[in-house]
Amino acid sequence: MFSEFNRAICNWLETSGTPGFAFSMIYAFVIGACFGSFATACIWRIPRGLSIVKPRSKCPRCGHMITASENIPMLSWLLLKGKCSGCGLPISSKYFKTELVMAILFTAVAAIRFHYKVPVTVLPAWIMIWFAVSSARTDLEKLIIPDKFTYTAMILAVLYSVCFPAYTAFRGESLVPVVVYTILSGVATAVFGAAIVFSGKLLFRQDAFGWGDVKYMIAAAMFFNVLGMMFILAGACIFSMIWFVIDRLRRGKFRKYFPFGPFLALATIVWCLLTIQKGGFVYWFCF
Numbered sequence: 030m031f032s033e034f035n036r037a038i039c040n041w042l043e044t045s046g047t048p049g050f051a052f053s054m055i056y057a058f059v060i061g062a063c064f065g066s067f068a069t070a071c072i073w074r075i076p077r078g079l080s081i082v083k084p085r086s087k088c089p090r091c092g093h094m095i096t097a098s099e100n101i102p103m104l105s106w107l108l109l110k111g112k113c114s115g116c117g118l119p120i121s122s123k124y125f126k127t128e129l130v131m132a133i134l135f136t137a138v139a140a141i142r143f144h145y146k147v148p149v150t151v152l153p154a155w156i157m158i159w160f161a162v163s164s165a166r167t168d169l170e171k172l173i174i175p176d177k178f179t180y181t182a183m184i185l186a187v188l189y190s191v192c193f194p195a196y197t198a199f200r201g202e203s204l205v206p207v208v209v210y211t212i213l214s215g216v217a218t219a220v221f222g223a224a225i226v227f228s229g230k231l232l233f234r235q236d237a238f239g240w241g242d243v244k245y246m247i248a249a250a251m252f253f254n255v256l257g258m259m260f261i262l263a264g265a266c267i268f269s270m271i272w273f274v275i276d277r278l279r280r281g282k283f284r285k286y287f288p289f290g291p292f293l294a295l296a297t298i299v300w301c302l303l304t305i306q307k308g309g310f311v312y313w314f315c316f
């Protein structure tokens with residue numbers, strides 16, 4: 030019964046009069062900008078323990094309540110010329126940049142998936158890109174990847190595998206094996222991640238690898254299988270080493286601690302731009 034329902038939805042998504050590629054891309058861009066705007070609120074509020082729904086956003090300097098028309102992603106910042114309408118002081122451009130980056134990435138991964146006629150798989154890519162960009166920013170600003178991000182991503186991974194088992198990186202004839210594999214991939218990654226954390230502690234006598242990074246990897250494994258998680262971890266290691274060398278050359282000395290989240294995020298974006306998952310397979314379309 031459930032799988033019939035599921036098949037019907039997937040058929041509808043794949044065959045129903047596609048609204049035109051250009052229209053879909055505009056749609057993806059707008060959705061990306063809106064979720065980017067939501068991300069900026071979460072990035073500010075979650076690490077500070079504030080609610081993400083209430084109260085309305087306000088200017089941190091003069092307390093001016095942001096009205097609905099001042100809350101349109103990207104457009105409002107441009108129309109207000111980056112200034113608060115209450116006090117006239119500049120609003121940080123990082124809100125605009127986060128929304129723009131999210132909109133571009135949402136459009137790029139959607140373009141690939143629409144081209145290859147697997148529109149359903151925009152969901153895991155969008156979800157992980159949202160968490161990647163958000164985690165990168167909280168890790169840069171507060172040196173944490175909040176549990177609210179990683180746990181929510183894990184729950185969404187299970188929900189996705191329940192709703193669209195045929196469009197995951199896990200092979201299974203029916204719903205149950207796919208969901209079980211999704212959860213097992215998370216468990217295996219938790220064990221693997223714990224091993225890295227403890228061996229890092231033994232080797233360097235300090236926290237070399239954080240639990241936030243491990244939880245992020247668990248979420249990645251639950252969406253993209255252990256293969257995807259390994260790709261993201263390896264990619265993040267390579268990116269961070271390159272950055273580490275450049276940073277050493279620029280500053281003249283080694284940095285003692287740096288957040289790993291931005292590198293995990295970068296590798297996640299690369300993975301989402303290079304692969305699609307369907308029927309338990311990972312398709313690489315650039316090689």
Ligand SMILES: [Zn+2]
Binds near residue numbers: 090092115117
């Ligand atoms: Zn103000």
